[in-house]
Amino acid sequence: MVPRLATVTMDVTRPWLDGLTQSQSLAVTHEGGPLLVLAGPGSGKTRVITRRICHRIAQGVPAWHILALTFTNKAAREMKARVDSLVDEGVPGRRGLVVSTFHSFSAGLLRRYGAESPAAALGGTALRPDFTIFDSDDSHSALKRAMKEIGLERSQWPVAGIASAISEAKNRLLTAADYTESTRDFRERVIAKVYVHYERSLVRQNALDFDDLLLRCARMLRNDPAVRTELQRRFTEVLVDEYQDTNHAQFTVAHAIACEHKTICVVGDPDQSIYAWRGADISNILEFEEHYPGATVIALGENFRSTGHIVALADALIRHNTQRRHKDLSTNLGEGIRPRFARLSEEIAEAKHVVAELERSRDLGVPWKEMAILYRMNALSRNLEDALRQKAIPYVIARGTAFFDRREVRDTLAYLRTIANPLDDTALARIVNVPHRGIGATSMEKLHSLATTRLCSLAEAMAGAHTCGIAKRTVKSIDGLLTVIARFRSELAVKPASNLGAFVARLVAEAGLERAAAALGSDDEDAEDRRANVQEVANAAAQYELPELSPDSPDATLGDALRGFLESVALVADADAIDPERGAVTLMSLHASKGLEYDTVAIVGIEEGLLPHTRAARSPAGLEEERRLLFVGITRCKRALHLTAAASRAMQGLRMSTIASTFLRELPPAHLDELAEEHRIEYDEAPGRRAHPFVVGMTVRSAQFGIGRVESLEGRRALLVRFRTAGVRTLYPEFAKLEIIAPA
DNA sequence: GTCGCGCCTTCGAGC
DNA sequence: AAGGCGCGAC
Numbered sequence: 001m002v003p004r005l006a007t008v009t010m011d012v013t014r015p016w017l018d019g020l021t022q023s024q025s026l027a028v029t030h031e032g033g034p035l036l037v038l039a040g041p042g043s044g045k046t047r048v049i050t051r052r053i054c055h056r057i058a059q060g061v062p063a064w065h066i067l068a069l070t071f072t073n074k075a076a077r078e079m080k081a082r083v084d085s086l087v088d089e090g091v092p093g094r095r096g097l098v099v100s101t102f103h104s105f106s107a108g109l110l111r112r113y114g115a116e117s118p119a120a121a122l123g124g125t126a127l128r129p130d131f132t133i134f135d136s137d138d139s140h141s142a143l144k145r146a147m148k149e150i151g152l153e154r155s156q157w158p159v160a161g162i163a164s165a166i167s168e169a170k171n172r173l174l175t176a177a178d179y180t181e182s183t184r185d186f187r188e189r190v191i192a193k194v195y196v197h198y199e200r201s202l203v204r205q206n207a208l209d210f211d212d213l214l215l216r217c218a219r220m221l222r223n224d225p226a227v228r229t230e231l232q233r234r235f236t237e238v239l240v241d242e243y244q245d246t247n248h249a250q251f252t253v254a255h256a257i258a259c260e261h262k263t264i265c266v267v268g269d270p271d272q273s274i275y276a277w278r279g280a281d282i283s284n285i286l287e288f289e290e291h292y293p294g295a296t297v298i299a300l301g302e303n304f305r306s307t308g309h310i311v312a313l314a315d316a317l318i319r320h321n322t323q324r325r326h327k328d329l330s331t332n333l334g335e336g337i338r339p340r341f342a343r344l345s346e347e348i349a350e351a352k353h354v355v356a357e358l359e360r361s362r363d364l365g366v367p368w369k370e371m372a373i374l375y376r377m378n379a380l381s382r383n384l385e386d387a388l389r390q391k392a393i394p395y396v397i398a399r400g401t402a403f404f405d406r407r408e409v410r411d412t413l414a415y416l417r418t419i420a421n422p423l424d425d426t427a428l429a430r431i432v433n434v435p436h437r438g439i440g441a442t443s444m445e446k447l448h449s450l451a452t453t454r455l456c457s458l459a460e461a462m463a464g465a466h467t468c469g470i471a472k473r474t475v476k477s478i479d480g481l482l483t484v485i486a487r488f489r490s491e492l493a494v495k496p497a498s499n500l501g502a503f504v505a506r507l508v509a510e511a512g513l514e515r516a517a518a519a520l521g522s523d524d525e526d527a528e529d530r531r532a533n534v535q536e537v538a539n540a541a542a543q544y545e546l547p548e549l550s551p552d553s554p555d556a557t558l559g560d561a562l563r564g565f566l567e568s569v570a571l572v573a574d575a576d577a578i579d580p581e582r583g584a585v586t587l588m589s590l591h592a593s594k595g596l597e598y599d600t601v602a603i604v605g606i607e608e609g610l611l612p613h614t615r616a617a618r619s620p621a622g623l624e625e626e627r628r629l630l631f632v633g634i635t636r637c638k639r640a641l642h643l644t645a646a647a648s649r650a651m652q653g654l655r656m657s658t659i660a661s662t663f664l665r666e667l668p669p670a671h672l673d674e675l676a677e678e679h680r681i682e683y684d685e686a687p688g689r690r691a692h693p694f695v696v697g698m699t700v701r702s703a704q705f706g707i708g709r710v711e712s713l714e715g716r717r718a719l720l721v722r723f724r725t726a727g728v729r730t731l732y733p734e735f736a737k738l739e740i741i742a743p744a
Numbered sequence: 745g746t747c748g749c750g751c752c753t754t755c756g757a758g759c
Numbered sequence: 760a761a762g763g764c765g766c767g768a769c
Contacts, residue, residue, distance in 0.1 A: 071759080103759050136758080210759050278758065377756060379760080401758080433746095440746045471745075573759060591757045613756060629757085652755060652760080745769105752764080 016054035016086045020047075027298045028052045030265075034258075034292035036243075036285070037267040040329050041314070041635035042305025042597065045267050046075075049239055050082040052265060056237055057087055057094055064096030067235040069105060069254060071242050072575040075595065076100055079241075098235070102250045103210065104571050106217035107133065109231075110208070119223035120216050122175060125203050127216065130563060132207040132421045133570035137410070139163070139202075139209040141426050146197035149452070157190065165191045166198065170211035171247045171279035173218055175199065204457070206423040214249035221256035232260040242595065243268030243288075247279035255291065262292060270325060271318050274591055274629050276621070286325065301327050305597050305638050307336020309671040313641075314634045316668045321624045339634075339641035341606075341664065342675040346655075347380075350646045351387035354602045357642045358393070358585060361600040366640075368394055370599035372586045374633045376611045380604060381587050388585060398578045398588035404569060408517035408530045412537045413569060415511060416504065418459075419489045420562050425451070425458035432462075435516035437477040443470050459485075484511055492559030500561040501542020508538055541565055590633045601637035603630070606645045608659040630663050643672075694719050699742040705729060707741065 020028060024044050027037050028051045039045035049068065057063050063083075070076045076099040087094045100108070114120040114127035121127060134142065143163055147154070165188075169179045176199040180192040202208065208216065221228050238258040240246065243266035246254070258264035266288060273282045289295045303311050311331045318324070340357075344350040358371050373384050381397055388395045403409060411434045417427035433439045443465075450468045451461035461468075462482060465475045488507055495503070508514060517534045521527025544565040546556050574592045586598070590611075605611060612626035634641060645664075648657050694700065698710045700721060708723035719731050719738075731738060 101759075213759085274757080277756085379755080382760090436747085438746065442745055474745085571759070589757060615756060747767105747769080749766090749768100750764105751766100752762100754762090755760090 013088070014055075014058065016051040016058070020044075020051070021300075021302065023298055023300050023302075024048055024051075027265075027300070028055050030296055030298070032263075034262050034288070034295040035265040036288045036292075036295055036297045037265065037300060038285075038297065038325075038327060039267055039269055039300040040303060040327060041269065041272065041632075042303040042331075043300035044304060045269075045300070046079070046241070046595070048300070049241055049265070049267055050079050050086070053079075053083050053097065053239065054086045057083075057097075058091060060093075061237060062093030062096065064093070064098070065234065065236045066097055066239070067105075067237070067257065068097070068099040068239040069102055069241065069250075070099065071101060071245065071595075072573045073101055073104070073571070074573070074576045074578065075241065101571065101573075102246075102253060103213050104567070106213040106253060107208075107567055107571070109217050109227075110213065110220070113224075113227045113230075114216065114220065117220050117224045117227050119227070120220040122199060122203055122216070123177075128206050130206070130421060130559075132205070132417055132424050132427070133213070133567055134202070134207045134209045134426065135404075135570055136210070137405075138207070138426045139198075141429070142201050142205070142207075143194070143198050145448075146194055146201050149197055150193055152190070152194065157194075162191055162194055166195050167211050168279060169195065170215045171249050173215055173222075173249055173252065175215075175219075204423065205425050206421055207426070211249070214247070214253065218249045218252035218256070222252055228256055231257050236261050236263060238264045240264070240266045241268075242272075244270050244273040244282060244285045245275040245280045245594075246284050247275075248281050248284075249279075251281065251284045264292065271321070271327075271628055272594065272632050272635075274594065274625060274632060276625055277616070299327050301329055303329055303331040303635075304333070306331060306635060307333045307639060309336055309338045310634060310637055310639075310641055313339055313667055313671040314631050316671065317627060317634065317663060317666050318631045320666050321627055323621065323624055336639060338671060338673045339637075339643060340673045340675055341643040341645075341667070343645045343647055343660070345646065346648045347383045347605075347646045347650065348387070350604055350644050351383040354384065354604060354642060354644060355387045355391055355393065357602060357640075358600060359391070361640055366599045367583065368585045369580055369583050370638075371601070372588065372593065372596070372598040372636065373602045373604065374588060374590050374593050374636070375604050376590055376613055376629070377605075378589055380610075384587055384604070394582070394584035396577065396579070396582055396584045396586055398586055398592050399574050401572060401574060402577070403533070403536070404572065406530070406533055408513075408520055409533050409537055411516065412504075412508065412513050412534050413566065415485075415507060415513070416541075416562060417566060418485055419492070419507075420559065420566060422459050422489070423457045428458050428462075432478075432481065435512045435519065437481065439474055439477060443474050443478075446470055492562060493557055495558040497546055497556035497558055497561035499558050500544060500565060501538060503558060503562075504541040505538040508534055540569075544568065590629045593636050594632055597636055597638055599638045600640040600642075601633070602642040602644065603633045604644045605649075606630075606643050606661045606664060607649070608661050610649075610658075611661055611663065627663060627666075643667075693740070694738070697743075698740055700738050701741050702731065702738050 017025065027035065027048045037048055053066055053068065056066060068079060070079065080097060080099045083097060110120060110127060111129045115129050140159065140163065144159055174182065176196040179195055183189045183192050235257050238254055240254050268285050270282055270285055273280060308331055311329050315329045342353055344353050354373060361371060375381065411431055414427040414430040417424050418431060432444065446468045447458060447461045447465065450464065451458050454461065462478050465478045491503065513534050514531045517530040518527040521530050546561055546564050578586060611630060612623055616622040616626050645660065646658060648655055694710050696710050696712055699707065700710060701707050705723040706725055708721040711720040711722050713719060721729055721731055723729060
């Protein structure tokens, strides 16, 4: 091709090509055909995607032809903002880029095309565009009800097991009918029966669960040539981030759109695949070249994030996995400081050790927002929070869903869902007695069976409550609730979208939701918190902005705004809660840390049973995924890495001795300082910092054990006391009443 | 019939 | 540590 002058002069004004390595640049500018970027940790993966988008736009591909799929809303927002800042205002076709998560992209397609497409229908019932999205809690309730209808013994058939079997089937794109056909044994036939009922229940309620969003969308794209062609026309370029974590349904969505033009670019790292348990199919990335013959593969191994010891440590660890495709990892950021491992006596000492290490980083000038504490289980955050609070260090927990999991918040949202979708029995059943209006379990059973016999919704059954032997007084409260709901529902079609905040605030007031929330509180402070949470839902609704509508659609109504708000709430991810501007230490699960980076990182609880987790380590594949999880954690760190374990830990209410994690033996001592007893940041024996006045040799009296002598101090909080009659006991003076009888 | 308390079990990562 | 269940009180 003849070099065009324009290209040469434009180089100067192409900020998106600045500072790229040769391989990155190849990936950004690659043309013609499918591209797989195997990107090791810190190798500039996000950079490649955003800059590739900019490059394509500059090359004349209008932004509205480009679709980028990510795993979190936060990643989507950031990517879009980055592209916006890199592409000049003057560039034609720079607007209209779609960056979205798989789930919200699917929800959008289903609302737009689902009603018209027979392929999106289930069991002969067309999908309605105003469907509700059930979160796992809602699907759990619907599932339990389905199991009850069949009469399954709950003790023999744990809900969680059935739920995951159905979820797995959905990820394989099997509807209840498909699954029923494929059953091979008794267990699967029982699950199939539940699945059939559960599917029917969701259809009746005009609701989709998370898996349905992908399943229905994938089936629609696969089986409906009209919709597929329209999307292929719309999106001529597809990019997928974190490709190693896509499941079969997600693969189908991306593939259906990309298979026509084959201008697909996927980016991922098999060594960071940590979601096999929710259906992620690592063969999507390993077999990309089979799905797309002639694909170009570019490996990015150079790490621009972490210093040498950290990269070496991660590399040594991941080499223990057998199911992988090796790639060399390297960094030129120098050796850096050696990561440190410390085993502390118990989890409180561990938390304090971690906090002290963070304080050392802070003393070097590292801001709090550049620090993170990672753990395998969310339950481990508690002691860390306590330790941070004690030192008045600001912190945030990356649990985007935490707020929406609060009971009073869920109740408020259930009101909104009932108003938005009259068929949503699950939401209605939740709020029937919020605030208390004397409708109990017995009445609800009657209403449910009325709904079942009449084949109608719970709401319709409630309208006929007087016919099924429910007490007069109760019928009256039911009617009162139905009236409130109907009154609010009548506003949806006639008022404009801008009214949402006021609408929710009025509902909260008129339905008495603050009072109901306060009644849940264990004390005054808790009651006030819950009241505030309900108000916060109204605030969030007021701040909600509908995504821009297509130009030809009429003005958005209050109903559109409400449904959009509920959808945005249903699809929040934990990672969405991370706000780097908050200036706080971030606490999160190892899973949630994927894709993030911090100067200082502490990973706690590196113990057998916790990391690797007992439930995962039963299979070799599970153990390898646990190893990848630690690999992901280690590679989040730019400079100062701290690994910790506790010698004893209280779990499930019991204190147990722990065993060192298998993974520790796989970390070479050359790249890991194991802090010896005397070098640990030790609180236990620090003079003057004991939590009690006792010293060795004192004579003490306990109400329970009588008189004894202090034998030794066990850490900062505990004593070993030899009693005259009761033998040697470990006591915590903060709990056990002990008085000093004689000094040492 | 509804409500509140205490006992019992169970305990992973998340869109 | 938190939710599900059964029992007794109103």
